[in-house]
Amino acid sequence: DQQVKQNSPSLSVQEGRISILNCDYTNSMFDYFLWYKKYPAEGPTFLISISSIKDKNEDGRFTVFLNKSAKHLSLHIVPSQPGDSAVYFCAASDGGKLTFGQGTILTVHP
Amino acid sequence: DTGVSQDPRHKITKRGQNVTFRCDPISEHNRLYWYRQTLGQGPEFLTYFQNEAQLEKSRLLSDRFSAERPKGSFSTLEIQRTEQGDSAMYLCASSLAPTSPLHFGNGTRLTVT
Numbered sequence: 001d002q003q004v005k006q007n008s009p010s011l012s013v014q015e016g017r018i019s020i021l022n023c024d025y026t027n028s029m030f031d032y033f034l035w036y037k038k039y040p041a042e043g044p045t046f047l048i049s050i051s052s053i054k055d056k057n058e059d060g061r062f063t064v065f066l067n068k069s070a071k072h073l074s075l076h077i078v079p080s081q082p083g084d085s086a087v088y089f090c091a092a093s094d095g096g097k098l099t100f101g102q103g104t105i106l107t108v109h110p
Numbered sequence: 111d112t113g114v115s116q117d118p119r120h121k122i123t124k125r126g127q128n129v130t131f132r133c134d135p136i137s138e139h140n141r142l143y144w145y146r147q148t149l150g151q152g153p154e155f156l157t158y159f160q161n162e163a164q165l166e167k168s169r170l171l172s173d174r175f176s177a178e179r180p181k182g183s184f185s186t187l188e189i190q191r192t193e194q195g196d197s198a199m200y201l202c203a204s205s206l207a208p209t210s211p212l213h214f215g216n217g218t219r220l221t222v223t
Contacts, residue, residue, distance in 0.1 A: 004152075032209055043114070043201055043214030044153065051209070089152050096141060096208030097166065100152030 003027045004092050006101035015110050019077040023090035023101050030092035035075045038087045080108045114215035116202050122221045123192055130188045131218045135204030142185050143212060144177055145201040153201055192222045
């Protein structure tokens, strides 16, 4: 059973516009949520996180929103840059152990 | 902060052989995790350690897999009698606490021929 789902395998955005990546989860025990970025041949790199007691966390161009009632989180990147092109994974934590979604390939066109 | 280090980066082995991977976590991190990633999927949890104690193992981890973290520092993951289905990227991560982000190494890519 897929406890964390990213339903969009890919997303294409123009440079300067907003990128919105979505993630849904099913397990109510998850208490901490994270987004990771991955380039080919490298491990995932931590981007931003949010605790289940918050609904928004912002860090520069990156903002994560959490809607607990809908069991949904999203990552907003604005403005998007070509260097943001990568695979983005959302992850949910249960006592520190992370469960990952399948990833969304983001392509930002100049 | 030298980051999480994994060795080797790539390993090609014949079916039936044993392989061992090593992970050196960030020095002050007491939690260490092993994940496996196949093409088109997110990383899947295998096992984790708090210091030297192995606290949880996934059902994905068959009897052919064993992990150790002697003295609570580096960790090794051994796969015995490798099968073609074991071909994947094996990722190691470490963290300071349960509510801290995991920091990943660049992985060991295993190819079983």
